[in-house]
Amino acid sequence: xxxxxxxxxxxxxxxxxxxxxxxxxxxxxxxxxxxxxxxxxxxxxxxxxxxxxxxxxxxxxxxxxxxxxxxxxxxxxxxxxxxxxxxxxxxxxxxxxxxxxxxxxxxxxxxxxxxxxxxxxxxxxxxxxxxxxxxxxxxxxxxxxxxxxxxxxxxxxxxxxxxxxxxxxxxxxxxxxxxxxxxxxxxxxxxxxxxxxxxxxxxxxxxxxxxxxxxxxxxxxxxxxxxxxxxxxxxxxxxxxxxxxxxxxxxxxxxxxxxxxxxxxxxxxxxxxxxxxxxxxxxxxxxxxxxxxxxxxxxxxxxxxxxxxxxxxxxxxxxxxxxxxxxxxxxxxxxxxxxxxxxxxxxxxxxxxxxxxxxxxxxxxxxxxxxxxxxxxxxxxxxxxxxxxxxxxxxxxxx
DNA sequence: CGAGTTTGACCTGCGC
DNA sequence: GCGCAGGTCAAACTCG
Numbered sequence: 001x002x003x004x005x006x007x008x009x010x011x012x013x014x015x016x017x018x019x020x021x022x023x024x025x026x027x028x029x030x031x032x033x034x035x036x037x038x039x040x041x042x043x044x045x046x047x048x049x050x051x052x053x054x055x056x057x058x059x060x061x062x063x064x065x066x067x068x069x070x071x072x073x074x075x076x077x078x079x080x081x082x083x084x085x086x087x088x089x090x091x092x093x094x095x096x097x098x099x100x101x102x103x104x105x106x107x108x109x110x111x112x113x114x115x116x117x118x119x120x121x122x123x124x125x126x127x128x129x130x131x132x133x134x135x136x137x138x139x140x141x142x143x144x145x146x147x148x149x150x151x152x153x154x155x156x157x158x159x160x161x162x163x164x165x166x167x168x169x170x171x172x173x174x175x176x177x178x179x180x181x182x183x184x185x186x187x188x189x190x191x192x193x194x195x196x197x198x199x200x201x202x203x204x205x206x207x208x209x210x211x212x213x214x215x216x217x218x219x220x221x222x223x224x225x226x227x228x229x230x231x232x233x234x235x236x237x238x239x240x241x242x243x244x245x246x247x248x249x250x251x252x253x254x255x256x257x258x259x260x261x262x263x264x265x266x267x268x269x270x271x272x273x274x275x276x277x278x279x280x281x282x283x284x285x286x287x288x289x290x291x292x293x294x295x296x297x298x299x300x301x302x303x304x305x306x307x308x309x310x311x312x313x314x315x316x317x318x319x320x321x322x323x324x325x326x327x328x329x330x331x332x333x334x335x336x337x338x339x340x341x342x343x344x345x346x347x348x349x350x351x352x353x354x355x356x357x358x359x360x361x362x363x364x365x366x367x368x369x370x371x372x373x374x375x376x377x378x379x380x381x382x383x384x385x386x387x388x389x390x391x392x393x394x395x396x397x398x399x
Numbered sequence: 400c401g402a403g404t405t406t407g408a409c410c411t412g413c414g415c
Numbered sequence: 416g417c418g419c420a421g422g423t424c425a426a427a428c429t430c431g
Contacts, residue, residue: 018423124423166427226403227402227403227404228403228404228405229404229422229423229424229425230405230406230423231404231405231406232420232422233417233420233422234421235420235421241421241422243423244424247402248401256422377429
């Protein structure tokens with residue numbers, strides 16, 4: 001099997017490099033109020049995004065995915081607003097974002113909660129095309145977002161979903177408390193602590209942010225330094241899941257990396273937690289954002305050159321609110337492609353510094369018919385995946 | 400020698 | 416209660 005994987009990776013190195021990106025995010029109602037003013041502005045341009053979706057040639061009917069009509073929250077086009085910033089690479093974008101966010105006094109000025117979607121469950125959905133730089137804070141409620149971001153040799157797709165937190169109680173104080181305890185335990189990780197954790201609480205999972213990346217590289221470089229602490233075989237998947245932890249002292253951020261068994265070219269990177277430190281500028285972590293080893297060499301090491309996309313600031317606001325069956329409202333935008341197989345920008349980037357405009361060719365849609373395996377199952381509800389797959393199949397049939 | 404990886408063992412949650 | 420699968424630990428190992 002290992003040989004198989006290696007062979008696959010080698011094959012992927014020779015394959016076309018392309019990128020797809022998608023982010024889905026869902027947020028609780030109460031959170032909408034915190035960014036209502038921003039949202040209002042964004043809502044006015046939803047038609048614009050929808051139009052772009054149609055122009056993309058996919059004619060994705062979001063309403064067919066969601067139970068109810070939704071508004072499209074892609075009102076903001078980074079490249080339209082910042083034409084001079086059109087970067088050459090995803091890492092460039094990350095760098096720009098890093099700068100932009102670092103200089104922002106308003107931590108929520110750019111976050112997922114700025115792009116709500118309403119569904120039948122009164123749950124806000126947030127879509128974005130691109131990830132945001134890693135915020136330096138803590139979060140409480142668990143959430144999960146599948147995201148993809150463009151990076152030259154890779155294709156990325158994004159979707160989001162809530163996790164078991166939806167089943168947890170929605171008491172804000174409890175959630176915060178659990179979070180704190182969870183962080184403490186996670187940083188120490190002793191067995192007694194684990195036992196105490198089990199006693200006192202149901203495990204409160206960290207907020208998650210996942211990327212579906214079409215890439216030959218398992219670990220894509222986000223500039224942070226990661227240490228692999230485990231690897232497990234995934235049921236129904238020939239590919240193992242790797243577990244990484246941020247090497248920065250006191251930072252409990254973890255990430256998991258696994259490949260789709262259906263489409264080995266798709267790598268799912270799931271981030272859990274939030275970095276509690278500034279963006280590393282170490283000799284190894286540094287320039288992950290400044291000069292992409294991926295771009296230069298096409299392959300990197302698992303630890304220092306891993307492509308982990310900095311988590312978006314929106315996670316900062318993932319506290320307090322209950323997650324109401326986010327799965328039911330997740331939208332999969334994976335693998336949308338134009339009839340000619342070229343990736344089409346699904347719309348203006350919801351986040352500054354990210355966009356598809358510069359993205360290289362992307363794969364065809366068939367590559368992302370992801371079934372529920374492993375983490376993929378965690379993040380994309382089977383129904384949504386099926387809907388998405390069916391949509392893709394229908395589109396394929398039309399062609 | 401330090402940092403990172405590998406890997407078997409162990410722990411935990413969950414479904415039956 | 417049992418078994419399974421996911422997640423984590425930590426000793427041994429590798430690499431620069």
